[in-house]
Amino acid sequence: MLAYHRQWCEGPASGRLVLPQSMKLLPLYINCILKNDAVSGSDMTVDDRSFLMQVVTVMDIPSSAGFFYPRLIPLQDINVDSDELPSFICCTSDNIRDDGVYLLEIWCSSP
Known part of the structure; x- marks a missing residue:
């Protein structure tokens, strides 16, 4: 460095x-x-x-x-008229609201 x-x-x-x-x-x-x-x-x-x-x-x-480092998607910010997903946020307590709904992308080894 x-x-x-x-x-x-x-x-x-x-x-x-x-x-x-x-x-x-x-x-x-x-x-x-x-x-x-x-x-x-x-x-x-x-x-x-x-x-x-x-x-x-x-x-x-x-x-x-x-x-x-799984991605976190805030579902409360989704615009239903748009086809785009909301931007991902960092998985920290500062970014998570108590009244929010989130989707966490996780990795799965087998179906």
């Missing part, structure tokens, strides 16, 4: 870390991976954890992003 800052950022260093747009969510995804059952599932059987590890290694990028 520091090498990126020295090479590509212009002007004096202001003491803050400047990241490329593609790496801004990297800490979030790393935290999601570390908390996932495939890596740290202590209450799982060895078979279940090895199955999850095998499934994760063969996932494509969109599937793995949905597996590690």
Whole structure:
């Protein structure tokens, strides 16, 4: 990261870390991976954890992003006259209202 800052950022260093747009969510995804059952599932059987590890290694990028950080869709903001879905929100307590209705996209290993 520091090498990126020295090479590509212009002007004096202001003491803050400047990241490329593609790496801004990297800490979030790393935290999601570390908390996932495939890596740290202590209450799982060895078979279940090895199955999850095998499934994760063969996932494509969109599937793995949905597996590690599921998307949340606010259903109370749907416009019934439009064909478009509302935009996804981050799964944080700051974005969830008590009177809201949400759809959580989850990954399922088998039908």
